[in-house]
Amino acid sequence: xxxxxxxxxxxxxxxxxxxxxxxxxxxxxxxxxxxxxxxxxxxxxxxxxxxxxxxxxxxxxxxxxxxxxxxxxxxxxxxxxxxxxxxxxxxxxxxxxxxxxxxxxxxxxxxxxxxxxxxxxxxxxxxxxxxxxxxxxxxxxxxxxxxxxxxxxxxxxxxxxxxxxxxxxxxxxxxxxxxxxxxxxxxxxxxxxxxxxxxxxxxxxxxxxxxxxxxxxxxxxxxxxxxxxxxxxxxxxxxxxxxxxxxxxxxxxxxxxxxxxxxxxxxxxxxxxxxxxxxxxxxxxxxxxxxxxxxxxxxxxxxxxxxxxxxxxxxxxxxxxxxxxxxxxxxxxxxxxxxxxxxxxxxxxxxxxxxxxxxxxxxxxxxxxxxxxxxxxxxxxxxxxxxxxxxxxxxxxxxxxxxxxxxxxxxxxxxxxxx
Amino acid sequence: xxxxxxxxxxxxxxxxxxxxxxxxxxxxxxxxxxxxxxxxxxxxxxxxxxxxxxxxxxxxxxxxxxxxxxxxxxxxxxxxxxxxxxxxxxxxxxxxxxxxxxxxxxxxxxxxxxxxxxxxxxxxxxxxxxxxxxxxxxxxxxxxxxxxxxxxxxxxxxxxxxxxxxxxxxxxxxxxxxxxxxxxxxxxxxxxxxxxxxxxxxxxxxxxxxxxxxxxxxxxxxxxxxxxxxxxxxxxxxxxxxxxxxxxxxxxxxxxxxxxxxxxxxxxxxxxxxxxxxxxxxxxxxxxxxxxxxxxxxxxxxxxxxxxxxxxxxxxxxxxxxxxxxxxxxxxxxxxxxxxxxxxxxxxxxxxxxxxxxxxxxxxxxxxxxxxxxxxxxxxxxxxxxxxxxxxxxxxxxxxxxxxxxxxxxxxxxxxxxx
Numbered sequence: 001x002x003x004x005x006x007x008x009x010x011x012x013x014x015x016x017x018x019x020x021x022x023x024x025x026x027x028x029x030x031x032x033x034x035x036x037x038x039x040x041x042x043x044x045x046x047x048x049x050x051x052x053x054x055x056x057x058x059x060x061x062x063x064x065x066x067x068x069x070x071x072x073x074x075x076x077x078x079x080x081x082x083x084x085x086x087x088x089x090x091x092x093x094x095x096x097x098x099x100x101x102x103x104x105x106x107x108x109x110x111x112x113x114x115x116x117x118x119x120x121x122x123x124x125x126x127x128x129x130x131x132x133x134x135x136x137x138x139x140x141x142x143x144x145x146x147x148x149x150x151x152x153x154x155x156x157x158x159x160x161x162x163x164x165x166x167x168x169x170x171x172x173x174x175x176x177x178x179x180x181x182x183x184x185x186x187x188x189x190x191x192x193x194x195x196x197x198x199x200x201x202x203x204x205x206x207x208x209x210x211x212x213x214x215x216x217x218x219x220x221x222x223x224x225x226x227x228x229x230x231x232x233x234x235x236x237x238x239x240x241x242x243x244x245x246x247x248x249x250x251x252x253x254x255x256x257x258x259x260x261x262x263x264x265x266x267x268x269x270x271x272x273x274x275x276x277x278x279x280x281x282x283x284x285x286x287x288x289x290x291x292x293x294x295x296x297x298x299x300x301x302x303x304x305x306x307x308x309x310x311x312x313x314x315x316x317x318x319x320x321x322x323x324x325x326x327x328x329x330x331x332x333x334x335x336x337x338x339x340x341x342x343x344x345x346x347x348x349x350x351x352x353x354x355x356x357x358x359x360x361x362x363x364x365x366x367x368x369x370x371x372x373x374x375x376x377x378x379x380x381x382x383x384x385x386x387x388x389x390x391x392x393x394x395x396x397x398x399x400x401x402x403x404x405x406x407x408x409x410x411x412x413x414x415x416x417x418x419x
Numbered sequence: 420x421x422x423x424x425x426x427x428x429x430x431x432x433x434x435x436x437x438x439x440x441x442x443x444x445x446x447x448x449x450x451x452x453x454x455x456x457x458x459x460x461x462x463x464x465x466x467x468x469x470x471x472x473x474x475x476x477x478x479x480x481x482x483x484x485x486x487x488x489x490x491x492x493x494x495x496x497x498x499x500x501x502x503x504x505x506x507x508x509x510x511x512x513x514x515x516x517x518x519x520x521x522x523x524x525x526x527x528x529x530x531x532x533x534x535x536x537x538x539x540x541x542x543x544x545x546x547x548x549x550x551x552x553x554x555x556x557x558x559x560x561x562x563x564x565x566x567x568x569x570x571x572x573x574x575x576x577x578x579x580x581x582x583x584x585x586x587x588x589x590x591x592x593x594x595x596x597x598x599x600x601x602x603x604x605x606x607x608x609x610x611x612x613x614x615x616x617x618x619x620x621x622x623x624x625x626x627x628x629x630x631x632x633x634x635x636x637x638x639x640x641x642x643x644x645x646x647x648x649x650x651x652x653x654x655x656x657x658x659x660x661x662x663x664x665x666x667x668x669x670x671x672x673x674x675x676x677x678x679x680x681x682x683x684x685x686x687x688x689x690x691x692x693x694x695x696x697x698x699x700x701x702x703x704x705x706x707x708x709x710x711x712x713x714x715x716x717x718x719x720x721x722x723x724x725x726x727x728x729x730x731x732x733x734x735x736x737x738x739x740x741x742x743x744x745x746x747x748x749x750x751x752x753x754x755x756x757x758x759x760x761x762x763x764x765x766x767x768x769x770x771x772x773x774x775x776x777x778x779x780x781x782x783x784x785x786x787x788x789x790x791x792x793x794x795x796x797x798x799x800x801x802x803x804x805x806x807x808x809x810x811x812x813x814x815x816x817x818x819x820x821x822x823x824x825x826x827x828x829x830x831x832x833x834x835x836x837x838x
Contacts, residue, residue, distance in 0.1 A: 076595055173429070290714050299582075
């Protein structure tokens with residue numbers, strides 16, 4: 001008699017530590033002698049019956065996977081429709097589970113994925129196939145409900161804070177005769193969690209960043225320019241952290257309202273150049289701007305140890321919950337103390353997590369709208385503590401690994417995922 | 420009788436390891452009981468008689484300075500005119516040297532600084548004030564003549580290679596359903612050294628980056644698009660490293676030829692968005708692009724150990740040369756062996772270094788114009804070897820330091836530097 005297999009799938013935008021979670025899942029299951037399959041490119045692979053046999057991956061590869069960024073088995077941006085709209089898709093998943101004796105399904109993602117995981121657990125029951133479905137938290141956006149923070153966020157937070165510190169030291173040393181304003185654009189289309197993390201770079205009052213532009217606060221051009229000017233007058237330069245989701249008073253994204261390419265198309269993904277041009281036109285300062293984009297969420301080399309530890313812990317707990325018969329839950333991070341910082345993992349019902357969004361509290365933004373409060377610092381600072389560097393090889397590059405991704409033999413007819 | 424003082428000044432764009440050189444200068448001089456002054460904001464501070472007394476800086480601060488990015492005493496973009504054009508400026512410098520008993524002047528910069536250092540040494544002799552002037556190499560651009568490589572370059576090279584590796588792993592895992600083309604724009608307006616270093620990310624044939632766009636090769640739109648498409652067809656995604664100095668066949672910078680801001684002004688500093696829009700318009704692929712800007716040259720947290728060691732060695736040698744009575748020389752890095760990589764420091768006459776530019780050899784670029792050759796790899800790879808992380812504090816941030824910068828009392832009348 002088969003003992004059953006565990007299926008693991010990654011979902012949505014990847015993080016610097018999602019593979020740390022994947023490594024924990026595989027290591028924990030291996031220790032319990034449970035074979036793990038991984039969906040190739042996330043839920044799309046599960047639908048297509050493209051299942052990676054992780055038992056073919058060496059122990060060394062699993063070890064190196066722990067510190068490798070990206071999604072080791074592939075991820076996807078693909079949201080299942082509701083059961084009413086596309087029941088066949090859910091039934092297909094259950095068929096695949098049945099065909100491969102999948103008794104446990106771990107879905108590693110954000111809000112949408114928690115919702116999908118919940119639905120899969122329901123339809124399995126309905127169709128008489130008991131599969132234990134566990135959501136596993138992951139997102140650089142830090143917007144999952146219930147959990148105190150999301151694995152992936154601490155590392156992008158650390159990358160951002162360190163980068164702001166470093167670039168500011170550079171600008172500070174050049175400002176007397178050259179660049180006076182430096183703008184760094186960070187991710188966070190809907191919430192200012194990452195922008196807020198940039199504020200951690202300031203250890204002391206007056207330290208950069210001097211201005212944080214949150215998506216939660218409508219952009220006020222005159223006030224922004226006055227603030228930049230006052231800062232340059234006072235300290236000689238000004239560092240600005242701008243969220244990509246910054247909007248004007250009319251609710252339009254600044255990144256889209258500003259620049260046009262040679263064809264007249266709105267240029268996407270650039271609030272920083274819009275602000276830089278504004279500073280140049282209205283204040284005449286020399287500027288530089290940076291847009292790290294994917295670099296910020298894949299920078300495993302500067303991962304937070306706290307984040308990596310939590311990414312591992314949720315992966316381990318997910319397997320333990322699944323094998324213990326839990327269903328439709330997610331291991332979440334519970335903060336038990338700020339100082340000293342203490343946390344533990346607990347199961348939370350998926351329906352409490354699914355489709356909710358954790359907003360940046362108003363109490364985290366200073367009254368002037370340009371900085372973070374002591375409360376924000378108390379929450380954020382423990383999340384970037386500690387380092388967890390990858391192993392480096394002799395050639396000066398990290399020992400990042402690509403998995404073999406050997407697929408198990410298909411047993412069902414082909415299935416078209418469509419668009 | 421006074422024993423004389425040593426003046427150290429930083430010049431031009433700073434690097435991740437210019438302070439490592441500064442720390443070596445101070446540590447070496449302290450061991451020889453020679454007091455070190457540092458010009459505040461580079462040569463401008465020397466002209467203004469704004470001289471920092473480094474004997475007031477604690478040993479702990481000097482130690483932390485070694486791993487702090489930016490220019491600890493300030494730098495500037497300010498080129499002295501020729502002696503014929505502005506002799507008074509050179510005479511002022513000599514007046515400042517005399518007033519503060521400065522017998523040794525160390526100028527830490529690139530091509531222009533080597534030229535300035537040379538002129539100062541000449542005019543000192545002419546005016547009957549013997550000051551030993553030593554140029555100290557520094558530049559992320561790696562374009563100094565004579566020296567095998569430039570302190571500062573190895574670290575930006577390592578940052579670039581690691582970032583390309585990390586972001587590519589991210590894109591690779593998303594490409595099946597999302598982003599297919601990732602473009603990273605790197606520094607190097609006149610030479611493709613940093614772009615070439617991005618090529619180190621590829622350990623094996625077929626690894627990203629798949630396309631490198633060098634300033635040395637005129638951009639061919641059709642060929643570029645064909646290459647991107649062929650890469651996506653073959654491996655599912657495509658990573659592009661683009662030099663900010665990329666030009667079209669007419670010799671115009673692509674970054675300036677492309678986008679306009681809302682006011683119709685050419686938007687500066689963005690060849691990546693121009694390429695991204697091109698990929699979108701002509702190939703229809705979803706793209707992401709990154710522009711790390713100052714982040715790449717200030718990323719001390721991912722500095723190359725080779726680079727940091729060389730930055731230290733040139734600082735130490737510069738003091739030793741100066742105190743030994745050498746004049747108008749620069750300690751340069753001589754590579755004595757590729758494998759194993761071996762190097763030593765030797766003095767080179769400043770007139771051999773000044774105003775020359777080391778170009779990226781044609782033999783470093785593959786025949787198709789999009790990659791680096793084995794010869795390039797042989798040259799570049801040792802420069803990114805080893806890690807030299809800063810110390811981190813409990814709060815998760817590096818122990819970067821700001822110096823006290825206590826100025827010595829002025830002895831001369833005020834001097835206006837002008838523009």
